[in-house]
Amino acid sequence: MSSPSVTLSALGFAWPDGTPVFDGLDVVLGPGHVGLVGTNGAGKSTLLRLIAGALHPLRGSVTVPGRIGYLRQDLGLATGLRVDQVLGIADVRKALHRIESGAGDESDFEIVGTAWDIEERAVALLGRLGLHYLANDVIQLDRRLDTLSGGETVLLGLVAELLREPDVLLLDEPTNNLDQLARERLYEVVGQFTGTVVTVSHDRELLDRVGTVAELRDGAIRLFGGNLTDYLRIVDAEQEAARAAVRDARGDVRRQARELAEARVKLDRRQRYGRKMAEQKREPKIVMGARKRAAQVSAGKLRNNHLGKLEDARDGLTEAQEKVRDDREIRIDLPGTRLHPGQDVIDLEQVRLVNGPVVTLRISGPERIALTGRNGVGKTTLLQQIRATGPKVPWRLLPQRLDIFDERRSVFENVAAAAPHAEAERIRAQLARFLFRGNDADVPAGVLSGGERLRAALAVLLLAEPAPKLLLLDEPTNNLDLPSLSHLTEALASFEGALVVVSHDRHFLDDIGVTRRLVLTADGLTET
Structure with a gap:
């Protein structure tokens, strides 16, 4: 049986304030694996939400045969949930346990239905995606989401969708925060999915595994046969001709x-x-x-x-x-923050992290360090420890969850708070380079999308006073479109201060020219 296709007919959608997103969109996505690409703000995540039924079109129709699985970007924000609640099996587990203890009634049998093996299936999927400590004991299904790392949360969300046995799987930035081994496992599991997959991602390795690229641009979709490399080759040739x-x-x-x-x-x-x-x-x-x-x-x-x-x-x-593309891309001018060779930046000597590893880390001069390691091993914890110990130069941290804002204040107000001596005109001029032009800079931080939050966080980080000589970056490429990723890469490559970057994007790390690669394990730091 062939994979089902997602059909959008004369689709129209606008936000409550009247801002149009789609007007008469017609496209068929699938069968097979489709990579949905486009610049930040083009409407990729909005389109997935429309397909999933989380949003409703103003006009037209969305036709999806069979069940839909939808892995959202913002799963990590629901930190108060238990693992089994995220997996969607909490009620079935309770009913099963009541039946097993002899206290079950007819309603419990109705809740369980045919899902007598739901715990075993959940544990098996968790194991396939590398969450072995959750898979080894069903008691672990009672753990709270806030005890997991960002990457573990993403994998958990994927397991939840696969347990629903969907015919169409929608993935919104599924490799965010995943280490390389976890990415490889996700590639394998998604690659074995026999239905239709529509993936929004900036992960070049993942997009090179799709069979079709769907480019969302100016409210319309154009389909390209082949993977991301094929798509980029075609677009580059067209742009050269244009x-x-x-x-x-x-x-x-x-x-x-x-x-x-x-x-x-x-x-x-x-x-x-x-x-x-x-x-x-x-x-x-x-x-x-x-x-x-x-x-x-x-x-x-x-x-x-x-x-x-x-x-x-x-x-x-x-x-x-x-016909010549003029995509809006962030333009980042990093402050003049040159460090001299040999200048002390960080000095951690046999420091025990709260999750166990004992680390020694010395950084001097304009070193740029890539920090990798398994999800949950403590990379984010190490960045927090560096911050707590106190670097010897001005520094700034870009956290993985991007929780550096006063959510009620505007983007402009958040930047102004970090740069109290900067003139308003200068702040607005700089924010425009991060694509917050005019009234966009006055939007409350709490309503920003994933890509917008990252751009706003970068603005707060890089426009702060005093200018940072050390940047601690926790997964900085999450949610960036490919053009903006290119500009971030160029900016960091020219930065003359020190960098400590947590990232599993091998292309990105190569492009910014890291000088040392450190792997964090349960035994500490190892240089590779």
């Missing part, structure tokens, strides 16, 4: 403008000569009349020929320019 067409069109405009100017000069000369002859009456009337008629014909040709060609050339330039 830029060449713009160059040709500009040349045509210049040529037509030059020919128009030359024609006007000739016409002016003829008209001046004709007026001179008429004033001096040096030519017969019949000749002057013929000359006047010829001048009128020439003027008409000028209007209809050269002016028309120039207008056509300008139209051609406009059409060519519209």
